[in-house]
Amino acid sequence: xxxxxxxxxxxxxxxxxxxxxxxxxxxHVSQDTRARVxxxxxxxxxxxxxxxxxxxxxxxxxxxxxxxxxxxPYFAELATRVIEVADLRGWTVLIDQTQGQRAKELLVxxxxxxxxxxxxxxxxxxxxxxxxAARTDxxxxxxxxxxxxxxxxxxxxxxxxxAAHQATTHLLSLGRQRIAAIGAQRAASAMTAKxxxxxxxxxxxxxxxxxxxxAHVRDFHRSDGxxxxxxLLDSGTPPDxxxxxxxxxxxxxxxTLLSRGIRVxxxxxxxxxxDIEDGRFSTPTLSTIAPDKAHIADAAVTLLxxxxxxxxGPPQELCAPHRLIPRETTAL
Amino acid sequence: xxxxxxxxxxxxxxxxxxxxxxxxxxxHVSQDTRARVxxxxxxxxxxxxxxxxxxxxxxxxxxxxxxxxxxxPYFAELATRVIEVADLRGWTVLIDQTQGQRAKELLVxxxxxxxxxxxxxxxxxxxxxxxxAARTDxxxxxxxxxxxxxxxxxxxxxxxxxAAHQATTHLLSLGRQRIAAIGAQRAASAMTAKxxxxxxxxxxxxxxxxxxxxAHVRDFHRSDGxxxxxxLLDSGTPPDxxxxxxxxxxxxxxxTLLSRGIRVxxxxxxxxxxDIEDGRFSTPTLSTIAPDKAHIADAAVTLLxxxxxxxxGPPQELCAPHRLIPRETTAL
DNA sequence: CTGTTAGCGCCTTCAC
DNA sequence: GTGAAGGCGCTAACAG
Numbered sequence: 264x265x266x267x268x269x270x271x272x273x274x275x276x277x278x279x280x281x282x283x284x285x286x287x288x289x290x291h292v293s294q295d296t297r298a299r300v301x302x303x304x305x306x307x308x309x310x311x312x313x314x315x316x317x318x319x320x321x322x323x324x325x326x327x328x329x330x331x332x333x334x335x336p337y338f339a340e341l342a343t344r345v346i347e348v349a350d351l352r353g354w355t356v357l358i359d360q361t362q363g364q365r366a367k368e369l370l371v372x373x374x375x376x377x378x379x380x381x382x383x384x385x386x387x388x389x390x391x392x393x394x395x396a397a398r399t400d401x402x403x404x405x406x407x408x409x410x411x412x413x414x415x416x417x418x419x420x421x422x423x424x425x426a427a428h429q430a431t432t433h434l435l436s437l438g439r440q441r442i443a444a445i446g447a448q449r450a451a452s453a454m455t456a457k458x459x460x461x462x463x464x465x466x467x468x469x470x471x472x473x474x475x476x477x478a479h480v481r482d483f484h485r486s487d488g489x490x491x492x493x494x495l496l497d498s499g500t501p502p503d504x505x506x507x508x509x510x511x512x513x514x515x516x517x518x519t520l521l522s523r524g525i526r527v528x529x530x531x532x533x534x535x536x537x538d539i540e541d542g543r544f545s546t547p548t549l550s551t552i553a554p555d556k557a558h559i560a561d562a563a564v565t566l567l568x569x570x571x572x573x574x575x576g577p578p579q580e581l582c583a584p585h586r587l588i589p590r591e592t593t594a595l
Numbered sequence: 596x597x598x599x600x601x602x603x604x605x606x607x608x609x610x611x612x613x614x615x616x617x618x619x620x621x622x623h624v625s626q627d628t629r630a631r632v633x634x635x636x637x638x639x640x641x642x643x644x645x646x647x648x649x650x651x652x653x654x655x656x657x658x659x660x661x662x663x664x665x666x667x668p669y670f671a672e673l674a675t676r677v678i679e680v681a682d683l684r685g686w687t688v689l690i691d692q693t694q695g696q697r698a699k700e701l702l703v704x705x706x707x708x709x710x711x712x713x714x715x716x717x718x719x720x721x722x723x724x725x726x727x728a729a730r731t732d733x734x735x736x737x738x739x740x741x742x743x744x745x746x747x748x749x750x751x752x753x754x755x756x757x758a759a760h761q762a763t764t765h766l767l768s769l770g771r772q773r774i775a776a777i778g779a780q781r782a783a784s785a786m787t788a789k790x791x792x793x794x795x796x797x798x799x800x801x802x803x804x805x806x807x808x809x810a811h812v813r814d815f816h817r818s819d820g821x822x823x824x825x826x827l828l829d830s831g832t833p834p835d836x837x838x839x840x841x842x843x844x845x846x847x848x849x850x851t852l853l854s855r856g857i858r859v860x861x862x863x864x865x866x867x868x869x870d871i872e873d874g875r876f877s878t879p880t881l882s883t884i885a886p887d888k889a890h891i892a893d894a895a896v897t898l899l900x901x902x903x904x905x906x907x908g909p910p911q912e913l914c915a916p917h918r919l920i921p922r923e924t925t926a927l
Numbered sequence: 928c929t930g931t932t933a934g935c936g937c938c939t940t941c942a943c
Numbered sequence: 944g945t946g947a948a949g950g951c952g953c954t955a956a957c958a959g
Contacts (some may be wrong), residue, residue: 318953
């Protein structure tokens with residue numbers, strides 16, 4: 264049996280409360296008593312029962328991070344940051360993977376982890392505004408990535424329209440004219456793809472151009488990018504530049520181009536989005552838009568912390584910085 | 596205030612026990628009563644308090660997965676699998692990142708999460724056998740990856756020596772003679788590197804050869820692989836084949852080779868270890884040893900589940916399957 | 928500065 | 944098939 268507070272108290276010859284005071288770092292304990300209690304804790308290898316503490320205090324110190332899939336580099340890198348930041352602030356992070364499936368995403372916001380988690384960081388893919396609006400669970404929630412409709416929820420994301428505009432403008436600055444996009448999605452909930460597509464179109468329109476082509480994908484995976492690029496190449500005039508809506512799509516597209524002997528960037532320039540580690544070591548290295556992931560993670564945890572401690576205020580919509588990182592796939 | 600079991604009971608006009616029976620799916624509840632209770636649960640949006648349940652039952656349904664860093668693709672892919680498998684068996688997974696730092700790894704096995712987690716899956720990097728032997732916490736623990744000394748702990752890993760032998764033999768089968776390794780590590784705790792080095796040496800010795808070179812690295816990151824390859828190329832005769840102790844090292848090495856105009860595999864053949872997604876889309880695609888990650892994740896969760904439910908038996912040492920996947924970096 | 932008491936919400940035991 | 948009572952281990956409130 265694990266030792267309890269009571270056991271430590273008996274062992275040290277003090278009351279339960281005193282042990283509790285020592286464990287929780289309260290000040291008003293004499294040097295001598297403290298030392299005796301600490302010795303008893305050490306000797307019995309006492310560890311506080313976090314379930315009991317959580318029940319008593321009404322908070323567990325655990326938050327959940329719900330993402331589509333950790334094997335997607337962007338989410339893995341984001342999770343890394345979130346866990347780091349959370350750890351610094353004394354939170355423990357539990358991970359839920361939704362695979363972007365609406366059923367699983369609904370479960371995540373249904374309060375399935377009631378009183379196990381104090382708050383939830385959530386990057387939804389399939390939820391509709393109605394789904395979020397219909398939520399009854401009261402667990403504080405912060406959305407990462409696109410706002411899902413006009414939800415009145417805390418939220419942190421990059422400005423996708425502006426970033427996509429910037430990526431496209433970068434391709435235009437190379438003198439390219441036949442600019443295609445890879446990554447459009449038909450689902451009504453695919454806000455990220457829609458916003459990046461909007462920025463892409465706007466940048467072209469500003470120069471009096473129209474998209475050379477817009478390839479749709481199912482997911483943002485390498486294989487989708489590879490297939491989409493193959494399709495672009497097989498149907499009519501090839502593009503001379505492509506904006507891929509994320510880096511994994513771009514790396515898949517790059518693979519297709521190189522395997523067909525098409526030179527990058529000479530024949531086709533390429534830019535992605537996310538700045539994942541892979542793109543810094545591909546050949547050629549991948550130009551990209553880098554969202555400030557550390558900022559996103561930090562802001563997300565901060566928003567949640569505020570919801571849990573500060574007075575309730577209106578939902579916050581924060582915008583994380585991003586920057587263009589030109590690399591070899593757009594080097595002249 | 597969140598509704599409690601008692602509130603639901605009053606609302607439905609039954610006792611607490613009956614509601615509890617419904618919530619926990621017990622059978623002996625009449626159809627009618629069950630329906631009334633379910634309606635009340637729905638109406639009040641009742642969710643069981645998991646902290647209270649956990650305190651009462653002595654188990655939380657949460658396990659921890661402790662890995663060095665989720666932004667390392669191998670661990671991200673492993674975590675994905677672990678979370679999936681755990682979810683299927685009703686476990687929730689919480690992640691601890693150690694950065695391979697001994698202090699953090701010690702914290703992980705110190706029982707810091709006592710009674711919050713029911714068990715721990717742990718992939719240590721820096722711990723010594725003595726550290727593990729000195730552990731006092733009783734939380735069931737399963738080690739992933741190399742055995743740390745002769746610890747009597749549950750454990751699942753691939754046979755690194757055999758796998759490294761196989762990778763090296765594959766390079767030899769191409770007729771290469773000047774075969775180098777990248778990934779040796781000096782730390783006494785670096786069991787993975789030591790075992791792969793052993794398999795590498797053994798395969799060469801079996802053919803009457805000696806290593807052309809053995810490059811040491813600090814971490815198994817792309818940048819370490821790139822730097823190590825640069826060093827190999829700058830010091831004497833270049834190798835004609837290289838076994839990198841993991842895929843990220845190999846992708847870093849590949850970057851260095853290609854950026855110097857060295858042809859892969861014509862001039863230098865390359866093989867990695869882990870079979871991460873990136874290697875399937877690099878140009879050229881990366882030959883590798885693929886550990887069966889799904890098997891590892893499944894076995895790990897199974898070992899832990901057994902510890903938590905079955906009678907205590909001797910620690911199990913399981914070996915996960917692996918296979919050689921030849922791709923373009925070793926294609927003749 | 929230290930001790931006592933009550934109760935967080937749930938599930939299990941024992942009645943009925 | 945359902946109801947009542949007690950306690951899991953902890954901390955807050957209140958004494959002393």
